[in-house]
Amino acid sequence: MKTIPIWQDIKTKNYPKLTSDIETDILIIGGGITGINLLYALKDDKRKVTLVEKNKLGMGVTSRSTAKITFLQQNIYAKLMKNFNYDTAHMYYEATKEAIKKMVDVIAKEKIKCDLEKVDSYFYTLNKKNINKINKEESILKDFGEDVYEADTLPNKIKVKKAFYVKDTYVFHPLKYVTNLAKTSITSNHEIYENTTIENIEEKENYFIAYANDHKIKCRKIVLACHYPYFLFPYVFPIKGYIEKSYVMALPKKNLLFSAINDENPIYSYRYYKKYGLTLSSSHNGSFNNNHEQNFAKLFKMAKDDIAYAWSNNDIITLDNLPYIGKIMNNMYLATGYNTWGMTSSFIASLILKDELQGKTNKYAKLFAPKRNVTMDKIFNLGISICSNSYSYLDSKLNLSKKYYKNNPYFIKEHNSTLGVYVDENNIKHIVNIKCPHLGCNLLFNKIEKTWECPCHGSVFDLDGKCILGPSNYDISIDGN
Ligand SMILES: Cc1cc2nc3c(=O)[nH]c(=O)nc-3n(C[C@H](O)[C@H](O)[C@H](O)COP(=O)(O)OP(=O)(O)OC[C@H]3O[C@@H](n4cnc5c(N)ncnc54)[C@H](O)[C@@H]3O)c2cc1C
Structure with a gap:
């Protein structure tokens, strides 16, 4: 049995890593189906559009889905x-x-x-x-x-x-879709960087500086297509x-x-x-x-x-079963919260965001507006969400080895940190600090996929601490940095 998604069992094209400071008009953060659909939608836009992806295109949630394109x-x-x-x-x-209809037409x-x-x-x-x-x-x-x-x-x-x-x-095959659509979206003024993580964004007077790989990206508009954007902007979404x-x-x-x-x-x-x-x-x-x-x-x-x-x-x-798509502040846009139906909702997002980035009104913009009104249902669900996050935080701290691990992997203490040690079939030790670099929950081990997973916000790390999914922007290492 292979413990990878069936879609990831193909080879895909590599794109360069960002290695210098650059300037662009529109910066799209995230090369999943959301980012690539938008890059394609902006194909005829004369402005410079840059998409950055922290790992490889499509290897996030998109290529782990069941990839049904349906309105049911x-x-x-x-x-x-x-x-x-x-x-x-x-x-x-x-x-x-x-x-x-439009997605099938594009294909x-x-x-x-x-x-x-x-x-x-x-x-x-x-x-x-x-x-x-x-x-x-x-x-x-x-x-x-x-x-x-x-x-x-x-x-x-x-x-x-x-x-x-x-x-x-x-x-369809979601990774083939994303990677092949990406190829047709590259133009003389559209570019893609892989292995490029945006770690921080600073708002200036009428532009932003995004920091990635020790380089700066100066841009006028930013789209957060990174699935779980709250790490970059925790204050944007108190109700998520x-x-x-x-x-x-x-x-x-x-x-x-x-x-x-x-x-x-x-x-x-x-x-x-x-x-x-x-x-x-x-x-x-x-x-x-x-x-x-x-x-x-x-x-x-x-x-x-x-x-x-x-x-x-x-x-x-x-919290109300509708995705969040649209403007969240001046010149900053977001598309996420697809409730497990992102193959279609990401395409809706590309239509709405294209119009908003080009100063046009989209008939669906109001429906998905991230700043829509708070309802009683949302407040109730928010309560559940806060309680569940707090519960998993405490549970991960108190019941760590008792509940999830038995003998494999085992833990050692070093300099006040708890390290998880996994010994693979070749007798090689893989050691990580089990504190999630996102908000500090203790990571749990997934024995089947051989990954370390955060019970609070879903970040997933491989045996050597490389972040492969989720909100954490940082890999973990033995010393927790
Ligand atoms: C089990 C399961 C089955 C599903 N099946 C279906 C289905 O059948 N049909 C359907 O419509 N939907 C389905 N979905 C939902 C769908 O897969 C998702 O909604 C969709 O793939 C989300 O796409 P995305 O582009 O927003 O996220 P992602 O594919 O995760 O893309 C976001 C990208 O941003 C990158 N990134 C994150 N942070 C940064 C950063 N700081 N800097 C640079 N890059 C960054 C990530 O590496 C990632 O590649 C399913 C979901 C699940 C959980």
Whole structure:
């Protein structure tokens, strides 16, 4: 079994690292699907656009997803009707449908090789008690004018209590999409740097200085497309969201042209890619239930064949189920909080941000505005979010070795720091300081993926402390720097 995402098992082009001070008009921070969609949207913009990525393009959350491109997103429309109203739900539906159409058009126009396939998307329940949830979403979509079709079995022969499906949705290879779209987005005034981490941003009178790799980037406008931007601007978002973590496996299977998801505990989400069937499950709030081995075990129980790939991933869930896209302060923009539906929401973001960066009004801007009003729901969810973060902080400090590690890895104390030692199969010791460089939570070990993970905000580090996911801008090392 390979413990990497199936999408990351390809070779991709390398881009240079920033090695000098530069000046640009628009700086995009983050080379995931959000950053690259925006870089492409600005292709005809005559200003200089620079995208910087701290690792390699697409290797963050994007290439750890299941990569369904669909407007059937569990019971999102019922949730938006509850949190807001009918018009909000309808507008989200319209924005998502438009994004899917335009994304598919771009893939065709630019001949982007990304294994795009048209599939039917199912929303189903295995539990009699949740039939109403399915019925409600079905009736909202019918009301929006969508054609929906009922089913009592999924195409993979799983019998369900109730299901319906919609047509004209897609699946694709997210890393091929991002890297191939990036290639077509490079122009004489558009550039990409990899292995370039923005560590700090200073606001000057009418420009910013972003600091990366000991160099300065002077820019007029900044877009935070870095998934979890609160590290750079903690003060921007007092009300943010929480991390949801999920686990995915790929098994050898015959390709079936459908995708499916339920909205209950446990979640089972399915899609297919070439000769593999992907199953996602064991989703949980990243601040709780962080026994990764147990969570993988629950997923693996369903595998009747040998597992080819297994991995986990984090996404940001917002407090009112709408992404945050738009201006957060003068000349600074943000796109995040996709509630696990970033393949489409990142494309919506590229349309909105392109217009805002070019001084135009976008019809969806108000809906996704990061500074939208606070509702009672949000305040309630914020309370939960603060409590869960505090809980995981304390839990990681108090129950460290008792709960998660047993004997592997083991810990040593050095100069008042706790170091985690992992001995690999070649007898090589990998030692890291287990204090997260973000806000100091103790890291937990993920035995399956062999990573150190922060239970508070989801940063993930490899065995040698290199940050591969999450808000931390810093790698960790033996001395914790
Ligand atoms: C298990 C799971 C399954 C999912 N499946 C689906 C699905 O089927 N369909 C769907 O629509 N959505 C899905 N999603 C959601 C989707 O994957 C994400 O919403 C989306 O990929 C987020 O894209 P992004 O570009 O914002 O983030 P990322 O892909 O993480 O990109 C952000 C980039 O910014 C870089 N970065 C961070 N900080 C800095 C810095 N300081 N300087 C420079 N660069 C920086 C990172 O290295 C990273 O590459 C899923 C999510 C999960 C957790």
